[in-house]
Amino acid sequence: MKKQFMCKDFEKVGATIAVTPCDVVEEADITFSCVADPQAAKEMVFGNCGVLHCPSLEGKGYVEMTSIDADTSHDIVEAVSGKGGRYLEAQVVRLVVSPWYCDVICCAGDIGNASKMNAVLQVVGGVSLAALAEGLALADRAGLSQADLLDVLALTPLASPHLILKGRAMIESSYSTHQPLTHMQKDLKLALGLGDALEQSLPLTATTNEIFKHAKRLGYANHDVAAVYIRARF
Numbered sequence: 001m002k003k004q005f006m007c008k009d010f011e012k013v014g015a016t017i018a019v020t021p022c023d024v025v026e027e028a029d030i031t032f033s034c035v036a037d038p039q040a041a042k043e044m045v046f047g048n049c050g051v052l053h054c055p056s057l058e059g060k061g062y063v064e065m066t067s068i069d070a071d072t073s074h075d076i077v078e079a080v081s082g083k084g085g086r087y088l089e090a091q092v093v094r095l096v097v098s099p100w101y102c103d104v105i106c107c108a109g110d111i112g113n114a115s116k117m118n119a120v121l122q123v124v125g126g127v128s129l130a131a132l133a134e135g136l137a138l139a140d141r142a143g144l145s146q147a148d149l150l151d152v153l154a155l156t157p158l159a160s161p162h163l164i165l166k167g168r169a170m171i172e173s174s175y176s177t178h179q180p181l182t183h184m185q186k187d188l189k190l191a192l193g194l195g196d197a198l199e200q201s202l203p204l205t206a207t208t209n210e211i212f213k214h215a216k217r218l219g220y221a222n223h224d225v226a227a228v229y230i231r232a233r234f
Contacts (some may be wrong), residue, residue: 005211020049025060034065034092037186041066057085067092067122069194070112077111089114093121119194122187123205125162126183129184129225130208132163132231136170140233146171169226181228183219185212 007017009104012065018024020045025031031051033044045051051062062080064073064087077087091114107180139149150155153159169175211231220227 002094005128006061018054021045021047021051022049024064025051025054026101029059030061030063031093032063032065036183037066038072038190041068042072045079045177051154052079052083054083056133056150060085062086063088063089063090065092066116066181067091067118067190069119070115071083073112073115087111091115091118093118104203115190116194119187119191121190122184123202123208126188126212126225127204127208128163129166129228130211130232132167133170133229136143136229137232166224168230169224175220175223175227177222179225180222181212181215181225185209185216185221186230188212 001097004017004019007015011017016027018027021031021033031178034039035041035044043050045062051057054060057080062076062085064076068091073089085195089111136146136149139146144165150164150171153167154164180220186203194200195205199215212228215221215228215231218230220230
């Protein structure tokens, strides 16, 4: 955790507080990293007092949970394995109803595959949320009940727990943060970078990215992704 005072409750139940990433790795057999973006993930490893400042990583495991691009993942695995450590990609897929009740999804294969898979999933999630926001805005403008729209949606093959949950949040203007809007926009940006590298056209993703960027400019960066509705509504 970036702020030491946030660790106090953990310390009370027996956790050891370490000041730097290097200190954490020296204290633990397995280290989990979940930070803001690829640059922050690399800083944890290559930065001042980062993981690579440990004399050896023999017998150590490093689990990267940050949404990163495949190139960053390759850089980190080379650094960790070069010092004798083991590396695992385990990106958090933020499209579950609750982080406390979710499944572990295994994606075996080369380093970078999990990052690519996460990027693709975020594309589907981001485009779907933007479409839901526009649909709710259109229903409201057309004089239809948004609650009725969600009820009808729930009866169709288009329904998913995630969309229904976010739809209710949009209707109720309840934007307490489960998945920060800025994180979704960051993931869409990573997906566009992957598309550019592979020369894959992603017009819907590009448009959706601009929609989320606009919502950020309206001041909703740190609100839940459901706040993208504000951009569609107004």
